[in-house]
Amino acid sequence: MAEGAHMAATNYTLVIGDKNISSWSLRPWIALKACRIPFAEERVRLRQPDSKAEISRLSPSGKVPILTTPNGIVWDSLAILEYLAEHHVECRLWPQNAKARAAARSISAEMHSGFATLRNDMSMDLLARIAFPWVSEALEADIRRIVAIWHDARTRFGKGGPFLFGTFTNADAMYAPVATRFRTYGVDLARFGDDGTAQTYANALLSMPQMAAWTAGAIEEVKQRASS
16 A cells, blocks of 8 residues: 655655655655655555555556656656646756756766666565676676766766766656666676776765665665564
8 A cells, every 4th residue: 555754845846656666756866865856755655455556546557656746647757757847947967058958868868768687687675785796798788888877977067076967957867776786796897998987987876875865765665564
């Protein structure tokens, strides 16, 4: 069943899955938190007998996350991030520079639609530490591509801060769960062409206070599940 949390006077409610395993939920959550946009949080436990029915009651797609807004429901992580960028321009969730903005949108869409092998072979398990799996040719290609994306963005556009485009943007929200996957599976990015740029960026994501808050929430949820 859905569980409410962090309720406040706000126009938004973000419906998410379990923080330990829901990478798609993390993406809009960390953007909202990084921008200090108030929202209520509602969680649906995943992998339960009634999970699908509970989510379908809230979203036509039958998937989390879902953002309820004064303009109706927005579903799909990237759609939510686009909505936030449009309605909170002060947060600059897309870079102001046109070339940087085009690149940010492109790599965000690539993350949204691609990297199927990475998702399947290295699923999100935030609190676990798992021996790095046997690397297929397809998985190696996915990791190398991510390293290249991070290196290119940091080199071309990242001079103003620790993130892909300097300051935090939607592109960072899209790649935040990937950094957690690399930590979970102990991936040495140097094996995949990293000169240190990608690992430094991953460390910056993992060091965000918002990521610490998400992780603390995951720990609490796991404790609650163990005691129930």
